[in-house]
Structures are given as structure tokens and as C-alpha cells.
Amino acid sequence: MGKTIAEKILSNKSGQNAYANDIVVADVDFRMGQDGTSPLAIRAFEAMNGERVYNPESAAFVIDHSAPSPLEGVSALHSLMRQFSKENNMILYDIGEGVCHQLLPEKGHVGPGSLVIGADSHTCTYGALNAFATGVGSTDLAAALISGKMWFKVPETIKFVCHGTLPAGVYSKDLILYLISQVTADGATYMAAEYTGEAIQALSVEARFTISNMAIEMGAKVGLMEADDKVMEWVRAHSNHKFEAVSPDPDAEYAAIKEYDVSQLDPYIAKPHRVDNGVPVGEVAGTPIQQAVLGTCTNGRLEDLTIAARILKGRKVHPDVRFIVAPASRQVYLDAMETGVLKTLVEAGAAVVTPGCGPCVGTHNGIPSDGENVISTANRNFKGRMANNKAFIYLASPATVAASAVKGEITDPREFI
């Protein structure tokens, strides 16, 4: 019987002939924790009587969620991470390096066919590179740091086939917000998502990360794609590792196959306070906004900043709007400086903050006030997500965020292109 991508990778890494619903213990290729989860993992490591980190060259801590530290308590947790990673010869990406989910692919740690766990729910991002990458908690991370292994229930797979061509002004963010609105926040719980079809193949690798990143927002364990020539080229440019791409068999069994034609898709917005509360931009156009955020592991890459800059070139951000930009990594920051994109954004009125997660997760760098509306390229709009439960968060593409920042209200970006 044929296998899905998830079944193949978990079979390869466990040495078992595994199919959906089997339990396997598998060798993990890379392990990651960030500053919201690693301190607890260190405590769990100690509680487990862990002595050393197995293969520390394939384990990283990333300080990105509160970077640089806004509080004394956070500083102590960061110190704990620095000390532990040093003692164990682990990789440490300290403040300013960037968001974990940008760094792991960019630094070449993950690629096709690899098995990755991260103590962060958006670890599914690397599925765009054909990696079985999934979020776990701190105790699971500690177990994997000690043993190099993790247990998994092999997931069933839902295949999403996206036909057609995305219209101008409509991006991968719009596509994934639309898909989530269709399947809902728990439509793929415990399952693997495989994204395929010509609309996916037409996307750049950077745009594909946005889709895999948000697989968790439909409950999925992983958001997998095949590794085509674009992926292999991207991976060769970022890594010296030998990776082996994995394709699904033609006779693989799927829990469901969902087909969509995206040729008529509008820019999409997820309204507060649910990610699956998606509507075409027209339904909320004109809603006033007080803050616009461009960045995060979903949409903080060079391509995202460039799309926003194209709209902002020669324009100014509306006087009633704070426009916060967080490049996803130091490399993205440098590239955006070199191409002039950063200059355009700053000239338009952007406040650029350290590469990191702050503006998405409410730790610092732009907490909204009571009753304010925020439009953001992030992946979550839960009540209180940005540290104020009386604020309203709308999720959108970089183009929609840029257009809305200019007009001071939610705006269809096609007005500007």
C-alpha cells in the first residue's frame, strides 16, 4: 500500500513500516526551543536527570519572543538559556538573530525529508521544505534533547489541491486564510496537511512558508509540500547537508482530498478573534485601524517586505496609524537594507524593531490600547494575543497591511497595484 509524505518520513526515521495511526519512536534530525518554552525544558531536563544533550550540534535555542529583554524576570530566563546552551555546546541564536522559524531554514538546519521538533507551535513552517516538522511542549523537547528521539502517532493526511492561478494582489497569505476559513480551526486536528496543485507550485519558496506556517491554525500536526526544483535550489543555497526529498505514492491513502480553484480568490482577512473567521477584504474594507504590523514567522521575509514597500513607495503611512515592521531575521534586515526596501518603509513612516516575535505575541514592541484595531501579517488574532484583551486584531497579507496603513482603514491592496 502506498504512503503519504508523513508516513514515509516517519517510516524512514523510525525504521518501522509505518502507516497512519501507528505509534513510532523516531530519530529526530533537529530540535529547537525558544525563550517562551526553553526555560521550562531546562527544568524538565533536570527533573529527568538529564546529563548531556544528545548530538548538541543539531539542537538550538533561539531568543526571539522577548528580544531584547523588556523585563528583569525575562532577563533571568534568557541567562538560564545562555548558560545551558553553552554548557551543552548547543547552538544559541541570541537577540537580533531573528525568529526561530526563519532561522532554522535560513541557517540550513532543516530540509527535505528531515524530522524536526520545536517547542513552538509554528514549527510546522518547514513543511514547505518537505520536512516533517511539528510543535511540541517543553517536556517533549527535554526528552528529545536527552535521547535524540520522540514518539509520534503517525497522522492521517488531508490533501489540499489548489488549482488555478492566484490573481494579482492576492498572495499565499490570502490563500491560507481562505483555506482555514473553509476547514475551520479544528478541521485538521491530529492530521497532516499536504498542500499541492499548480497554485502552490507557482509560489516562491518564501511564499510557501506562509502556508505551512499556518497549518497549525487548522489544527494540523504538519503542513507538508513536495520538494520541487525551487525547493532543492533554495536548500542548496542555504545548507551543505544532504537531504532526501520525499514524495507521496500515487496510491497513498488520504483521510480526505479537498480541491479548490483559487483563480477568483479575493484578498482575505481573518476578523477578530478567530483565525478561521475569514472573509474577503471587501466585507471589512473601511474599518479604521490604529496599528499595522508587518513581520512575524508568517510574513516577515524579504519578499513580504518588498511587496509592502512597492505599495508604500512615495507614500506616507496615515497619521493616525503606527506602522511597526519586524524583519524576520538579521539576514532579512540586511537584505532589505541592501535592496532599499527598508529605506522605503522607513521613509513611509515605519518604526522598525529588532527581528523577533514581540509585536505578534504581546511581549513588547507595540501593545495596542483599549478598543484599538490592529491589522497584522501574523498568524493569530486571539483576544488578548497582543497583550490587550480589549483590542481587535485583523490578519492579512503584507500588501493588505501596507495599503491599510496608508489609508488608515482596512483597504483592498488592489487599489494600489
Next chain:
Amino acid sequence: MELRGRAHCFGDDVNTDYIISGKYKFKTLDMKELAKHVMEDLDPDFARRVQPGDFVVAGRNFGCGSSREQAPLALLNAGVGAVLAQSFARIFYRNAINTGLPVVICDTSLIESGDELLVDLEKGLLQNLTKGIEVPIKPLPSVMLKILSDGGLAEHFRKYGTFHLE
């Protein structure tokens, strides 16, 4: 394992930001401190009202969102004896078992806040003592039962030094 307590009902898709907000969880490893803010954005009085052993009862997809293990830990430290829901998001489900918070999948539609509940994990049965109703519980996968019966994943590793799930 028999658990008894009163129900506190919530709806569908209770995410981990609602269980414990990011604005608190990044600051400290003091779970008693975090427990003061548990469920705050949904029910600001919950942390004050909850009694040791009480149950959080919810609809579908409890614990969706981030991977923060502070979510089950804050519930445990607030005194919550178990979470009962129609379904759970997978990372929360794993984290709960790993940290020793019982999670029960069952039909919660007839439970109301204040109902007195008795859960028998071995028998796989929930008794609603207030309403006189019995509801079956979906059994845990054997791997998870093994981890829970060892007292969580940390204790499991302390005992075996690695995964020992046969």
C-alpha cells in the same frame, strides 16, 4: 484513578493564550504566579472561584494555539483536577499528559457549570452526580496511559533514561 469535582464550563476552541496569556508566561517559571491569571481573558474571576479538584469542561478543540506547557501547568497549579472536552488540540493534549494533568475526551454537551462530576479513568466513565447521567469516556492511547501512569514524561525518563513505551 477516580476524580471528583465541580464543573466550570467554557465553549469551543479555548486556546492556550486564553488559558495563560503570553504577557504573563514569558516572565517567570513560578507556576503559582501564573495560576493567578489562568483563563483570565475568558473569565476574570475563574482563578479566585476554582476549588482544588474542580474540572474545566469545554467543547471542541480545547488548548488550540501555541505549544506553551505553561497552559496545563497553570491549570494544575490553580487546582484544576482534570479537563473534560469533546476534543483537544494535539500539542496541549501531549503536554497535559506529559505534565500529569488528566485530560478526558467525552460528550460534554449536557454538563452545566456547578454540576458535581465523578470521573473514573480506569472504568472509562463519567458520572454527572447532579443530573444522574452517565457518559462513556474515550480511552487514552496506551502510550499515553503508560506515561501518565509513570507520573508524566519527566518521571518516565527518570525511570528509564529514554522512551520505554512497549
